[in-house]
Amino acid sequence: MATNRKKTKSVNVLEGAVTEVPVELPSRHVFVKCPNCRRVTDADILADNLDVCPRCGHPMRLRARRRLAMTVDAGSFEEMDAELRVRDFLRFPGYEEKLRSARLRTGENDAVLTGVASIGGCPTGVFVMDGEFMMGSMGAVVGEKLCRLFERALELRIPVVGFTVSGGARMQEGTTSLVQMAKVSAAVRRHSEAGLLYVVVLTDPTSGGVTASFAMEGDVTLAEPGALVAFAGPRVVEQTTHKRLPAGFQRSEFLLEHGFVDRIVERRDVPSMLGRLLALHEGGAYRAPDGADVPEVRAAADVLGEPSGAAGTGKDGAGASGVALSAGGDGGGAVREAARDQEGKRVRLSTEGVGAAREGSRGQEGTPLSPDVGREGGAPAKGSPSATPAPSAYELLSRVRGGERGTVLPLMEQVFDGFLELHGDRLFGDDAAIVGGIALLGNRPVTVIGTERGRDTKERVARNFGSANPEGYRKAQRLMREAEKFGRPVVCLVDTSGAYCGVGAEERGQGEAIASSLVEMGGLRVPVVSVIVGEGGSGGALALAAGDRTLMLSGAVYSVVSPEGAASILWKDTSRAAEAAEALRVTARDLVELGIVDDVVDDAGLGGEGFARSLSARLAEEVDALAGLGVDELLERRYDRFRRMGGDALCQE
Secondary structure, eight states, X not given: OOOOOOOOOOOOTTOOSOOOOOOOOOOOOOEEEOTTTOOEEEHHHHHHTTTBOTTTOOBOOOOHHHHHHHHSOTTOOEEESTTOOOOOTTOOTTHHHXXXXXXXXXXXXXXXXXXXXXXXXXXXXXXXXXXXXXXXXXXXXXXHHHHHHHHHHHHHTOOEEEEEEEOOBOGGGHHHHHTHHHXXXXXXXXXXXXXXXXXXXXXXEEEHHHHTTGGGOOSEEEEOTTOBEESSOHHHHHHHHOOOOOTTTTBHHHHHHTTSOSEEOOGGGHHHHHHHHHHHHHTOOOOOOTTOOOOOOOOGGGTTSOOSTTOOOOGGGOOOBSOOOOTTTTOSOBSSSEEEOTTSOEEEOOOSOOOOSOOSOOOSTTOOOOTTSOTTSSOOOTTOTTOOOXXXXXXXXXXXXHTTTOOHHHHHHHHSEEEEEEOOOSSSOOOTTEEEEEEXXXXXXXXXXXXXXXXXXXXXXXXXXXXXXXXXXXXXXXXXXXXXXXXXXXXXXXEESOSOOSHHHHHTTHHHHHHHHHHHHHHOSSOEEEEEEEEEEHHHHHTTOOSSEEEEETTOEEESSOHHHXXXXXXXXXXXXXXXHHHHTOBHHHHHHTTSSSEEEOOTTTTSHHHHHHHHHHHHHHHHHHHTSOHHHHHHHHHHHHHTTTSTTTOOO
């Protein structure tokens, strides 16, 4: 019989008491999976990178206060209406519990922060939506806080900068949430009618009623790369259409391509971009705070190159991301009616126009020269042995088309300070053949618009060789209306063989687009100065040249039709193009004599710094003279200018 004896545990008497040895355990790491590339990243590394995936560049969603701290000047934010709360006035099932949970989780009372701060030294109203609070949905509190912010900004005469992230209107508040769209839009309109700037930054996701109201009502619309921006989200669209959506549908790059976004900006660049934009708007150069990292400045002419980071370009290379300012962007100017002298002190900048209409001759610097002046200097006497035969009209045209003279974008960068290109017509697309944006002419903010042919084969194809589609002219109209709103003069640089002739252009109303541009320019309540810098072809050129003053470089041409087209139509022989060019009288000298062009600017040294300074001074002189006129006088003179062209002097009873 087996015995069930319990074995006694033996103890080694040679062992003493247990000695405690400290052990260092590795620190705990939190890893975050990127929703784009699906790779994990240490949370600390991600935070140091502004919550942008270091592997694929995808910007992850941010809490409102973190984004606010990343954007405004340190210590400048003064919050408004922090205690404002909504009550469950519909007694919607479960709403009270959702509100309580969201407040506990986020520490906020609702889905938007509002207040007044400074960005790059410029005072501004700021709102930042918080996607963690019920998906940033818009209810009564969001609508009320935004209205109060725009009303406060109107009182202070300051711009508003807003960051949107939202799933749309808050269903738990019924139709009351729906009408917040109209309520906030009305406040935006009042702020806008006072001539004040509103800048929107679209972040992921922005949808529904927010997209269909204040998110799309900005004067300038920026977006983070890859942000979903839509009225109806992709899932709803797929369910409605029963079709699979294309890659990138409703992302910020899609919106840039279709003309609804001005720029795509990397997260790290947003503060400096806003600072530059606000400073340019107020007539000054952006200066980063001491110790702040300023992103590398990209030339505006590089918009068709490969963008940095994850931001993409629009269709046909027309889009742009990141900062796109010329290296001269820190030129003189003012921040909110002030300019800094060389010692950094603030001095008052007068916004009053100087001078009256130009009379008599001008001095040597920046003056137009006689059309008889040769391209290399002075004008030899007629019949002199040293006299160089002037190039024919067709020779001038060939030089313009050949590309040796350069293109408009590089000229913009030389002539103006801090050019910031804006994109899109807000209707269909962004036409790369027409470029435009904000810049400084001396200390004066101006809107600059031009036609760009492209500098190499790839860029020329992307820009359609400078021949604009209807959306290009509608983009120009949008920029002109904004210029009028903010009292900015408009300067147009023209170099195009004409508007694009194609099936799509006709379907989208090419004729109407040019006609609307002419009507828009005829009634603009700000000075408009145009310069024919290369080829001025037909109505496509006139759409940007129907202003108060039209100047023409001495080597440029301007015609109702191309010489080849005239020869083909009239004589059925394109080999007679040179003959047609002479008959059409397309040179600067001819057009001054005909009263079409006001003056000729010698283009010797075109492409050099000396020429750029001279043209800049001349444009500033023209703008100053026009700015000294009252609006009624300005409009009357503009009408009379065109009324005289081809009038009694050429018409017989």
